[in-house]
Amino acid sequence: MLRGDVSIDVSKIVERINELFNVTNKEIYASESGVTYHADKEVKKIGYCVNLTLETIEEARIHGVDMMITHHDAWDEIYGLKEACTEKLAAYGISHYYNHLPLDDCNFGTNDSLIKKLNLEIIKRTHEWEGLFFGRIAQYEKEIEFKDFVTKLEFLLEEPVRFWQFNDKMVNRVGLVCGNGGTTACLKEAVENKCDVYITGECNLYTI
Template sequence: MRLSEIEEFILSLFDTKDNDCFHEESGITVRGTEEIKKIGYCTNLTLDTIEEARKNKVDLMITHHDAWDFIYGLKDACREKLLENNISHYFNHLPLDDCDFGTNNSLVEKLGLQIIEKTHLEDGFHCGRITETNVEITFEDLVQKLETLLEEPVKAWKFKDETIKRIGLVCGGGGFTTDLRVAAEKNCDVYITGEKVLYTIEYAKFIGMNLIIGSHTFTEIFGIESLAKKVKEKYNDIEIIRLMEEHLEAQ
């Protein structure tokens, strides 16, 4: 399958493709091989995940994040290694956070929650969700369920004793007090995200909001997995594989 065909198909999946920021937040960054037989997916583009792709003979990497500009020198190093191994790369960031099969919705589905509202608007993309449970659950049960899904320990602060009914969630980088404030204004019992910041913990304590923090990487993995599976459904001959990433944030 041609890379250009896959790119066009992915574009067709998104209702937000007319957003002015869409192509800044997604797209092909490196064109290695054009003939795609095997796709590897993961959250982050790093030298380690590229090495995983090389070892698994991947033709195209699909990631949630491009290499971050503020990890100085990483983007150039990744581009060089991708080209050296003739591997193409596609990323999809904010559009995947927003869409109905993306990062937030995929984790919400796995947690067995119901979406009440999209929240946390950034550049025209909704990066958060307000959700509810069918039946009230304990804070401890929610923590255990999330740890099982992410396959890593999470950090949790219980600042009130009531059972959980309404949950605010921002997969990945929702660690700011402004993010938590949205969940508080929507009367959530707990807020879940993937970045730990002192100010947000203090704010959660101050307002009596339960707080659960997983990792940026693994709170977002299910969205990029969903995208890769949609490509597989469209093109049956393509093989997909999850590229393993280290649980750096849980150490």
């Protein structure tokens, strides 16, 4: 929430967010972030979450939010979701801004933040798309047991995680893609970098 009764224009908020990023390609940055709906009113209260869905918009309405900031836009893969979300945003008078790959890539974003919490050292940025890197290779100074690594993750996330252990090796080098990371080409990059563990934000059968 903004302080007191202060209100601010959506464009000023977006401008402030954009200043946080080192934008090297404006066209690519604009294709992976931006305002998807402008309610044409000043913003007093901001709500933020990972995904734009009908449920999160409803939650924003309940809490009197004027503008939603999300990591993901409404998923194109779910037929009709984007249109339905736009209709609901318009009905409730809620503006929406998202920032996807630039947030995955930046040093305060999803990948780097998790690595720091896990006390890992970043070795290299990986999984490049149009100059943005949505993956990381990191490693421990001292290797740990896989079960201890899983426990550490669950403690940080405050959620159970799904895991598959296919060997008895200790964990030293970690490949991370906080987003989907499901394609076998993404997995291949982790293998080529000799990772002991591959972490993704989502999972599917052919990756396993």
